[in-house]
Amino acid sequence: MTIYKRLSHSIWLCIYHIVFCPKYRYRVLEGKGEVFVRNTLYRLCGQKDHVTIEEINISPDHVHLILSIPPKYSVSEMMGYLKGKTAIRLFESQKELSRRYWGKHLWARGYCVSTVGLDEEKIKKYVKWQQNQEQKG
Secondary structure: OOOEEEOOOOOOEEEEEEEOOHHHOOOOOHHHHHHHHHHHHHHHHHHHHEEEEEEEEEEOOOEEEEEOOOOOHHHHHHHHHHHHHHHHHHHHHHOOOHHHOHHHHOOOOOOOOEEOOOOOOHHHHHHHHHHHHHHOO
């Protein structure tokens, strides 16, 4: 079994480590808030084709996601979707958040993202090997 995934016109492996937090790093992701955000993130990712949560860790003041996103979606598009929908649904379920966050702005503007790829040395070695194969043939 391969780790690569397939779409009709592409074979891909796009896995990202994403960290984002509530405005002002308030510790609002505790208890039922943490459970609600976790369930909502799983539900939202399930609604997008081939988007899967590989790993999730929700701390009181930030969220870590290892997210597999197909190349037809950009990371910024997915983050806008996930942060926007979770904020709306969290404000609907927990009215007391409106006192702390006016204007229904829960999440801080930015996020941190890095790629989680294959072993870089193995890829470099493979590219060199492939180049040597082409020169021989």
